[in-house]
Every structure is written in structure tokens, then in C-alpha cells.
Amino acid sequence: MPPDAKPKVLILGGTAEAAALAEQLVARGDVAVVTSLAGRTTSPVLPPGEVRIGGFGGAAGLAAYIREQGISRVIDATHPFARRISENAIRATAETGVPLEHLVRPGWEPVRGDRWREVGSLEEAAQALPAGATVFLALGRQYLDTFLHRTDCRFVIRMVDAPAEPLPFSNHTLILGKPSADPADEAALFARHGITHLVCRNSGGAASYGKIVAAREMGLPVIILGR
């Protein structure tokens, strides 16, 4: 590193918390900031600082990137259910000897009025649904197939971008958009679609808590996958 160059921090991002951290570090001005996004959505909101998009090619690819770019510190601020990238970060930083910090946002805790059933797997979540339920499935595309056999339920699925292939559910409604932090928006959506059950993961954070509050206010059962 040239003597006057700033240390370079790599933020593994894709979350509101990662973007907020990039903003803070850039504003402070004592480090150069690169945020890495997986490239899952077509028009992501870009944080300040440098942004790179796309996978690294496993832990080895990430280690190579750290070396090539002279990264001096890695901050894993990815989603708590994004396990592979977090494991890769542990391996790549161990291999390169670069310090790693992991920002883990706490999970949500049930409060009075919540009707949660906490489950340990998506299979258990699929089993827990009663026949005839109209289910808001707040899960990414890669998690939906576990629910395909529940042809006795109707699914309402929200995605940021339209899927490349039509979803293989016999009875579903696809909504394009992001979660709202405002419970009133989520409650209006649930009411419009006659939702009887919410299925989601215990992601924590404010950005997607609106649906949890909406379910509480509407008295809807929530089947929630624990960490």
C-alpha cells in the first residue's frame, strides 16, 4: 500500500445495515470503502463508496480479491440467512490473515399479540399450514419449492424482480416489489389478498418488520423460521 493510501475496507453487503455502514465510513473519510453485492436484484440501491457486483467464486475467489485489492479489513454485513458468503468470508480472511468483523443483527422477539409458531426448517413450516390457507410467503425464490406440494393452499409471493421462469405453483399470486417497513402498507396488502397466514424467516432488522407488525394487528398466525 502506498504510504499515503487509506486502508481499504470491504463490506459484504446486500442489506440496509451494510448500506448504512458504508455511508458512515465514507462520511468519516479515514478509510476507502468497497461494498460488495451479490447481484441478486437488477437495480440495487447503491451505497456510497466503491461498489462491486457479483460472486467472487467461493472462498478462494474472495481470498484472491482480498489480496489483489489490498483489502485491510472485511466486514460481513450480509443477511443473517445468507450463510454461504459468511462461511466464505471466514475462510478467506483466515487464509489471507485479514481481520473479519461480522455484523449480526439480532432476531425479532415475539411481543404481546404476536401469534408465532417458530419452526426449525422450511419443511416444518410447509407442514404447519392448515388446508385452505391463503399464505403470504415472504421468502426468496430459492426457498419456495418446499411449499410446492401444498396444492391445497393459495400462495401470495412477493419478489423484487420478476422471476426468470414462471413460478411452478398451481395456485399463486405474484407481487413485484420490496417489503415495506410501514405496517399499514403490509396490512393493506394482506387484506387485499385475503391472507390468513404469514410464513417468513426471523431476519431481524427494521426494513422487513412491517409485515410482522401488520400480522400482529390483524391477528394473523405467523410461521417463522428461527436462526
Ligand code: NAP
Ligand atoms: P448466500 O447463499 O450466502 O451466497 C450464495 C453466493 O452468492 C455466495 O457463495 C457468493 O458467491 C454470492 N454472494 C452472496 N453475497 C454476496 C456479496 N455480498 N457479494 C458478493 N457475492 C455474494 O447468500 P444469499 O442468501 O443468496 O444472499 C445473497 C445476497 O443477498 C447477500 O449478500 C445478502 O446479504 C443479500 N440478501 C439476502 C437475503 C436472504 O433472504 N438470504 C435477504 C436480503 C438480502 P461466490 O461463492 O461466487 O462468491
